[in-house]
Amino acid sequence: NNHEDPTTKTMEDFSGYPIHESHSCISNTLSALSVDAQTLQNQIDELSSLSDTPAPSVTRILYTEKDVLARRFIKNLMRLSGLSVREDAVGNIFGRWEGHEPELAAVATGSHIDAIPFSGKYDGVVGVLGAIEAINVLKRSGFKPKRAIEVILFTSEEPTRFGIGCLGSRLLAGGEALAKALKTTVDGQNISFFYAARSAGYAKDQDDLSNVFLKKGTYSAFVELHIEQGPILEEEGISIGIVTAIAAPASIKVEFEGNGGHAGAVLMPNRNDAGLAAAELALAVERHVLESGSIDSVGTVGILELHPGAINSIPSKSHLEIDTRDIDEGRRNIIIEKIRQSASTIAKNRGVRLSEFKIINQDPPALSEKSIIEAMKASSADLNLTHKLMISRAYHDSLFMARVSPMGMIFIPCYKGYSHKPEEFSSIDDISNGVKVLALTLAKLSIQ
Ligand SMILES: NC(=O)N[C@@H](O)C(=O)O
């Protein structure tokens, strides 16, 4: 063993990597990285067919029949890649490639396969199928990890069915409050979380989800590959985005109740219209966001429902769901307070009752780990791929994995930055570049 050789010693001190092991195996790996692009594209296309809406749109909601079929599809691919597969009580799925020092904390990667109504086939999916292919790439190159590498399929990154995003990763990160809340959580059809989970084969004999919580130090690093969901990389012709921070998301549920009544017979001065209260609040959300004076503040009313929802009946109830985000948590919280104030002012002015103003989640932003950013930058450089540092305005499971593990994210370009709609698209070349950077980054992190 060549530790006696002073020059080698310094290199090891300098890089912190055991020279012989790292550089040689990484450089060998580097030269042998080949992505099976056609197979990967076929898998993306096949998975997109497991949808409750017609192509090119994809709709795949948590614990539905299509979701269960898609989960089976992923588990098969994990097994085909020689990974040992396990699932937890809410359906987070783990595929493990054992390392030659299994007692060390593993390196993890992963994303989600659930898709909001009428969305595209790349959001989340690239980070799951791409992660499995990244392991295939490393295996093909003859690389042997020291730390185990795990691919995670996170349950319900999208908030569609039970109104809370990143349900699986929040629980992995020790979401006590969420575990408690899920005992009484129902979806829009009044189906309980546990009934739905059991119909999909999860949460068999228990509703105590504390065993989903990850033990501290389970992972030494977590890296997620994802489409940018913005136009920057495509516009600037850059291949790889290295995420330095993830914006802080929050969501609010609001309900107004008024008197309702006949659209013809009730005169305007005698109305307490819950629908107009909702409309006024929606515009107030936009105003308060713009008042922040920062381009980084955003606010969306993505759900606005009126009851009874009849053209000739004055809305007696209205339901809004508000999504507001910012990379500056303080600035976002000021917006939330302004929205709360407006809701009660509007209710008073219009003589309707503010029957609910509930903050569903109000999460802090997350910062990527410096050493992982360095590993992603070095991997991109090693692969001669242009790259830039950027922030994520969309949230991801990484936002919560950052609570229990050093975190990093790799972005790839997507067509016009489209996402959450059927026109969402990333080329297989861009996806393959992302898979290579992910593979090399996982290799570097797994020999640390
Ligand atoms: N990445 C992504 O689309 N996450 C969403 O759930 C979101 O709303 O940001």
Ligand SMILES: [Mn+2]
């Ligand atoms: Mn999404």
Ligand SMILES: [Mn+2]
């Ligand atoms: Mn996503």
